[in-house]
Structure formats: C-alpha cells, structure tokens
Amino acid sequence: MMTNYVFKLPKNRIYEFLNSLIAEYTVYAPVEGETSRFERITDACEVQFLPNRTDRSLKSIFFPPEEEFFKWKKEKDGYVVTDSLKPSPKKLIFGVRGCDVRALDILDRYMMGEFSDPYYKERRKNTVIIGMTCDYPRSSCFCTAFGGMIPHHYDLWFTDIGAYYLVEVGSDTGMKLIDSQFQKATEQDIKRKNQRIEKVELEIEKQTKINLCETKHCSQKIKTSVEHPMWKELAEICLACGKCNFICPTCHCFDVIDTTNLDGSEGARMRRWDSCHLYEYAKTSAENFRKERHARVRYRVFDKFVFPVMRYSTYACTGCGRCTDICPAGIDIREILREMIA
Amino acid sequence: MNPYIPNTAKITEIKDETPDTKTFTIETNMQFRPGQFVELSVFGYGEAPISISGGDGNSIDLTIRAVGNVTNKIHEMQPGDVVGLRGPFGNGWPYEKAKKKNLLIVAGGIGLAPLRPVVEYVMQHRAEFEDVTLLYGARKPSLMLFKYRFDEWAKKMDLLLTVDEPEPGWTGHVGVVTTLCDKIRHVANTITLMCGPPVMMKYVSMLLIELGFPPSEMYLSLERNMKCGIGICGHCAVGGVYVCRDGPVFPLHKALRFVEKPHEVQGVLD
Ligand SMILES: Cc1cc2nc3c(=O)[nH]c(=O)nc-3n(C[C@H](O)[C@H](O)[C@H](O)COP(=O)(O)OP(=O)(O)OC[C@H]3O[C@@H](n4cnc5c(N)ncnc54)[C@H](O)[C@@H]3O)c2cc1C
Ligand code: SF4
Ligand code: SF4
Ligand code: FES
Numbered sequence: 205m206m207t208n209y210v211f212k213l214p215k216n217r218i219y220e221f222l223n224s225l226i227a228e229y230t231v232y233a234p235v236e237g238e239t240s241r242f243e244r245i246t247d248a249c250e251v252q253f254l255p256n257r258t259d260r261s262l263k264s265i266f267f268p269p270e271e272e273f274f275k276w277k278k279e280k281d282g283y284v285v286t287d288s289l290k291p292s293p294k295k296l297i298f299g300v301r302g303c304d305v306r307a308l309d310i311l312d313r314y315m316m317g318e319f320s321d322p323y324y325k326e327r328r329k330n331t332v333i334i335g336m337t338c339d340y341p342r343s344s345c346f347c348t349a350f351g352g353m354i355p356h357h358y359d360l361w362f363t364d365i366g367a368y369y370l371v372e373v374g375s376d377t378g379m380k381l382i383d384s385q386f387q388k389a390t391e392q393d394i395k396r397k398n399q400r401i402e403k404v405e406l407e408i409e410k411q412t413k414i415n416l417c418e419t420k421h422c423s424q425k426i427k428t429s430v431e432h433p434m435w436k437e438l439a440e441i442c443l444a445c446g447k448c449n450f451i452c453p454t455c456h457c458f459d460v461i462d463t464t465n466l467d468g469s470e471g472a473r474m475r476r477w478d479s480c481h482l483y484e485y486a487k488t489s490a491e492n493f494r495k496e497r498h499a500r501v502r503y504r505v506f507d508k509f510v511f512p513v514m515r516y517s518t519y520a521c522t523g524c525g526r527c528t529d530i531c532p533a534g535i536d537i538r539e540i541l542r543e544m545i546a
Numbered sequence: 547m548n549p550y551i552p553n554t555a556k557i558t559e560i561k562d563e564t565p566d567t568k569t570f571t572i573e574t575n576m577q578f579r580p581g582q583f584v585e586l587s588v589f590g591y592g593e594a595p596i597s598i599s600g601g602d603g604n605s606i607d608l609t610i611r612a613v614g615n616v617t618n619k620i621h622e623m624q625p626g627d628v629v630g631l632r633g634p635f636g637n638g639w640p641y642e643k644a645k646k647k648n649l650l651i652v653a654g655g656i657g658l659a660p661l662r663p664v665v666e667y668v669m670q671h672r673a674e675f676e677d678v679t680l681l682y683g684a685r686k687p688s689l690m691l692f693k694y695r696f697d698e699w700a701k702k703m704d705l706l707l708t709v710d711e712p713e714p715g716w717t718g719h720v721g722v723v724t725t726l727c728d729k730i731r732h733v734a735n736t737i738t739l740m741c742g743p744p745v746m747m748k749y750v751s752m753l754l755i756e757l758g759f760p761p762s763e764m765y766l767s768l769e770r771n772m773k774c775g776i777g778i779c780g781h782c783a784v785g786g787v788y789v790c791r792d793g794p795v796f797p798l799h800k801a802l803r804f805v806e807k808p809h810e811v812q813g814v815l816d
Contacts, residue, residue, distance in 0.1 A: 457780035511786035
C-alpha cells in the first residue's frame with residue numbers, strides 16, 4: 205500500500221486526465237439517464253460528477269443480466285459446443301463509491317474465491333478502480349455500518365477539497381497513472397480531506413443508527429432471529445417481486461436457460477439473473493423448499509448478514525441502500541437490522 | 547477448464563426400470579465416487595442434476611424419472627443419441643467409514659439410484675464390512691428400481707423390501723419404510739446411508755434415533771434445485787451450505803444444526 209503517496213489535481217484538469225485514460229483503457233464512468241449508472245464513455249465530457257452513488261451498481265459490467273455460456277449445433281454424429289467466453293478489454297472505472305468497491309470485493313469472493321466463474325473472472329481481471337468520496341449521502345445510505353466511505357482496496361481515490369481533488373494512491377497501478385499534472389498534496393490539503401470525510405460520515409451515522417462493525421457478534425445476534433415474528437409481518441407486505449435482489453450489487457444468483465431455433469438444430473445456453481424472493485427459486489420436482497414468503501424474506505436477509513459471514517467472513521451488504529430505495533412495499537433493510545440487533 | 551461447458555457423450559443402452567423410470571448407460575471415462583451426481587444436458591431443453599447409479603470406467607449409468615423438461619426429453623431418446631455431461635459433482639457417500647462396521651442403507655423410491663454404487667461396491671468387497679442391510683421402500687412393487695439385481699443382492703446382505711400398496715403377486719412386506727426398522731439387526735457400530743423423499747428421511751431419522759443410532763453416524767443425501775452444480779448460482783443453498791458442493795450428503799447431526807433447518811429433518815430431535 206502506498207497511502208502515503210498523496211497528490212492533488214486541479215479540478216479543471218480532470219477532463220484532460222480522463223481523456224488520457226480513455227486513450228489507454230475501456231473507461232466506465234457515471235452517466236445520467238432515466239437512472240444513473242456506469243457506462244462506457246468515449247469522451248470525458250460524458251461523465252456526470254454526481255454527489256453520491258449511482259442508482260445502479262457496477263454489477264452488470266462484470267455480471268450482466270443475461271449472458272451466453274456457449275452455443276451448440278447439431279451435427280451428423282452429435283453436437284458441437286462452442287464456448288462464448290470472449291477476451292475482455294482492460295477496464296478502468298472512474299468515480300466508484302466506497303460501497304461499490306466493497307461490493308466488488310464481496311462479489312469476487314463468491315465468483316473467484318472458493319469457486320471460480322470464468323466469465324466473471326475474464327471481465328474482472330485487470331480492472332482499475334478510481335474511487336471518489338461522496339459529497340453528501342442519499343437518505344438510504346448506511347455504509348458507515350460497514351466501515352465507512354473509504355474502502356480498503358482501490359488504485360486511486362479522489363476527494364473534492366475545493367479547487368482541487370485530493371488524490372490518494374492505493375496501488376502500483378494507481379501510481380503509474382499519476383502524471384505531471386498532479387501536484388504534491390500539503391498537510392493542509394490532507395486535513396481538509398479528512399474533515400470532509402468526517403463530516404459526511406457523521407451525517408450518515410446520524411441517519412443510520414446501526415453499527416455492524418463487530419461482524420461476528422452482530423451476525424450471531426441476527427442468526428438467532430430465525431423465529432422472530434418480524435419475518436411474517438414483512439411477508440405480509442413484501443410483493444416477492446425480487447427487485448431488491450436485482451438492484452443489489454452483491455446478489456449474484458442466476459438461472460440457466462437453453463434456447464433453440466425452430467427446427468432444434470442449433471441453440472445456446474445462457475444464464476439470467478435470478479432472485480431468491482421468487483416463488484420458484486427453491487422448487488424441485490419433489491418439493492418447494494421455501495414455499496412460504498416469510499422464509500424467502502428471511503433467507504435474503506440471512507444471505508446478507510449470516511451465511512456469508514460463516515463462509516467468507518464478510519457481510520454481503522455494503523450499506524448502499526439501493527434495496528430500500530427500490531422496494532415498492534417500502535421495506536427498509538435498516539429497520540430490519542435495527543429490529544434484529546436491538 | 548470452463549466448468550459450465552458440458553462434454554458430449556453417447557447413450558449406449560437404455561433399460562426400462564418402471565413405467566416412468568429408465569436407466570441410461572452413457573459412454574464416458576468419468577471417474578466418480580458413489581453418491582456423486584452429474585449435470586445432464588439435453589441440448590435445447592436444459593440441464594438437470596442426476597445421480598450416478600453405476601459405472602465401470604468406460605460408462606456411467608443414470609437412472610432417471612420423467613418429470614419435466616429434460617427428463618421427459620431424454621426418455622424419448624434412443625441408443626446412439628448424444629447428451630451433455632458436466633461433473634461429477636458433490637461429495638458422495640462416506641461408505642469407507644463403514645468398513646469393519648455394520649452398514650445400513652435406507653432408500654425410498656428413486657432414492658435408491660444414488661445408493662446403488664454403494665450396494666454394488668459391497669457386492670464386490672463384501673468382506674470389508676460386517677453386517678450389511680438394505681432397506682428399500684417404494685409406493686408399489688412395479689415402481690421398484692433394479693429388481694433384476696435383487697436376487698444377487700440378497701445373497702450378500704439383508705435385503706428388506708416394502709411397498710405402500712401391494713399389487714397382485716406381491717408377497718412381501720406392506721407398509722412405509724419405518725415399519726421395517728424393527729428388523730434391523732444391529733444398532734451399535736453402524737453407519738447409516740439414507741436417500742429418499744423428505745418425509746421418509748424425516749421419519750426414518752426420528753425412528754433410528756429412538757432405536758439408539760447416533761445422528762453423527764447417519765448420513766442423508768439432500769435434493770435441492772440446482773442450476774450450476776459448482777457453488778455459484780445460489781439455488782441449492784440451505785442454511786449457509788451449498789448442497790451441490792458441500793453435499794449432497796450430510797451427517798444428520800450437521801444437518802440438524804443448519805441455520806435454516808432442512809425440511810428433511812424438521813421435527814427431528816425438536
Ligand atoms: C443431487 C441430485 C440428484 C438427483 N438424482 C436424480 C436421479 O438420479 N434420478 C432422477 O430421476 N432425478 C434425480 N434428481 C431430481 C432431478 O434433478 C429433477 O427431477 C429435475 O429437476 C428434473 O429436471 P427436468 O428438467 O426434467 O424438470 P423441470 O422441467 O425442471 O421440471 C421440474 C419441475 O417442474 C415440475 N414438473 C414439470 N413437469 C412435470 C410433470 N409432468 N409432472 C410433475 N411435475 C412436473 C416439477 O414438479 C418440478 O418442480 C436429482 C436431484 C438432485 C439435486
Ligand atoms: S442488501 Fe441493500 S443495502 Fe445491502 S448491498 Fe444489497 S442493495 Fe445495498
Ligand atoms: S423489493 Fe421489496 S417487495 Fe420486492 S421482493 Fe424485495 S422486499 Fe419484497
Ligand atoms: S447448484 Fe448452483 S450453487 Fe449449488
């Protein structure tokens with residue numbers, strides 16, 4: 205780590221800097237649309253400098269909603285199967301928030317940890333992350349419950365300190381991106397950055413009132429709430445629509461589907477995002493193992509705060525608040541947590 | 547190697563087992579442990595997890611009940627037709643633990659399919675075990691699998707059969723599997739392997755515990771919805787374990803401690 209390498213970049217130089225990156229990488233950055241999201245940009249002027257996280261996470265860059273595994277074709281003596289895995293270009297993602305960097309760390313554990321997903325791995329490798337401190341939180345944000353706005357891993361980290369961005373270097377790759385436009389940061393600059401982060405984090409803490417940092421302890425508490433009456437109450441209002449899963453930056457369940465042409469001579473196999481809230485999710489020919497809605501509501505929460513702690517020593521939630529924002533029933537994950545760890 | 551890409555393989559033989567179940571012999575040099583399963587592809591129809599019910603290094607057997615997309619389609623296929631295979635997946639039965647001990651095998655319906663490789667292992671290596679009992683129940687005599695092997699099996703182990711509803715010609719026991727449990731000769735020093743419908747496993751577990759079998763020596767194979775077979779898609783998860791990777795076979799005492807109690811053991815030791 206090279207956290208003691210701290211620079212600053214005059215704000216009016218950011219476009220030049222971004223265009224120099226575009227020349228070398230496939231660059232993704234926040235863009236505004238019906239919903240704000242990360243998209244590939246080909247000119248720095250397309251970037252939206254948002255005050256906080258995007259509506260959509262980075263997930264679909266690495267794990268798209270639909271993806272082809274292979275094509276198959278019937279031949280005289282059987283089938284020919286062709287892998288659809290394509291080499292992925294060198295990516296750089298600019299303007300990532302702390303919650304979404306953590307989400308990638310979590311997804312990595314699911315997709316490239318104990319088990320390995322070649323499609324995810326190909327897209328994920330060599331990805332450069334340039335993060336950015338939020339100016340103020342959204343009302344649903346609670347990243348401070350998971351360690352705050354600044355994650356452990358990044359290549360560069362930008363914080364707005366007025367006329368400059370303060371730029372912290374987090375890796376060798378990040379260091380290589382520092383060019384002559386960057387100046388050495390002063391003690392004063394660093395102090396300003398720290399004050400800025402403190403102020404925003406305090407705001408988040410105020411709206412959150414949950415501290416989950418002692419992972420083992422809190423997870424244990426949540427684990428014992430299997431029979432809590434809350435699950436049935438939530439099941440009364442949850443629509444089982446699965447939106448909270450699809451929007452979540454760490455949810456990674458998928459279904460596998462075969463397609464064919466009309467005469468059945470060729471086709472493909474693909475995966476598609478799936479959701480543990482949906483009725484069919486755990487159904488087999490023998491039984492539906494989570495037929496009751498409350499069992500599915502509980503499962504999603506446990507699969508964020510209990511099971512991943514047992515398996516990967518981490519929560520699978522980043523406090524991004526997207527599930528709270530999108531839920532048509534108004535279910536707020538923070539209220540569930542407060543209830544369980546109270 | 548890409549774990550999502552199946553190898554193509556040819557069906558060489560098809561044997562009728564029951565009106566809705568057939569055993570397919572498929573050409574492959576796949577090595578497997580008894581109790582493991584494959585993801586079987588019928589191209590254009592999808593994939594289904596199917597237990598390996600036999601094999602000899604040059605082929606594997608899959609005993610398949612027609613219930614849906616993939617399984618109905620393979621039932622229409624003929625020798626020479628080509629399917630896809632991924633695997634083998636899962637941990638398999640810890641049958642080695644029963645060496646120099648008694649082995650009790652309890653199967654219900656199609657649940658005999660994943661246990662058959664253990665039974666055939668016993669046939670080849672009978673001297674490695676003490677008492678061996680196979681307790682098999684089916685709804686009707688006509689729904690029993692591997693009937694053509696029963697005479698052979700009965701020479702080397704206690705073969706206890708039962709049906710829920712008798713049919714003409716059936717002279718054996720009638721009643722659910724648990725009604726046979728008092729015929730088991732040994733409780734002490736016994737490893738139990740169990741596979742069948744959830745309710746069967748639940749009542750057998752309860753009864754065996756009552757008879758004095760320790761839960762840590764009883765193993766059950768769980769069936770869950772599976773899409774990937776490699777611990778990623780999430781479908782098979784129960785209480786924090788992936789049945790496809792960590793199972794499908796679990797010792798009962800562990801299954802009882804899963805955070806979400808599996809249906810197969812709900813009510814056991816409650
Ligand atoms: C580890 C493991 C091992 C297994 N081993 C075996 C095995 O050895 N042999 C075996 O036969 N099965 C086995 N199964 C079960 C088998 O995987 C399922 O039956 C499989 O889902 C069938 O796939 P499918 O595409 O044919 O059915 P799908 O099209 O996926 O249909 C299955 C679902 O649709 C419903 N369905 C669709 N059509 C029908 C219908 N006509 N009648 C009733 N329900 C219907 C079923 O209730 C079920 O919910 C195993 C499962 C697991 C997890
Ligand atoms: S569970 Fe909700 S708050 Fe947590 S990471 Fe997923 S979408 Fe964000
Ligand atoms: S978004 Fe809300 S209503 Fe839809 S499944 Fe999630 S919790 Fe239920
Ligand atoms: S079948 Fe996909 S995780 Fe087990």
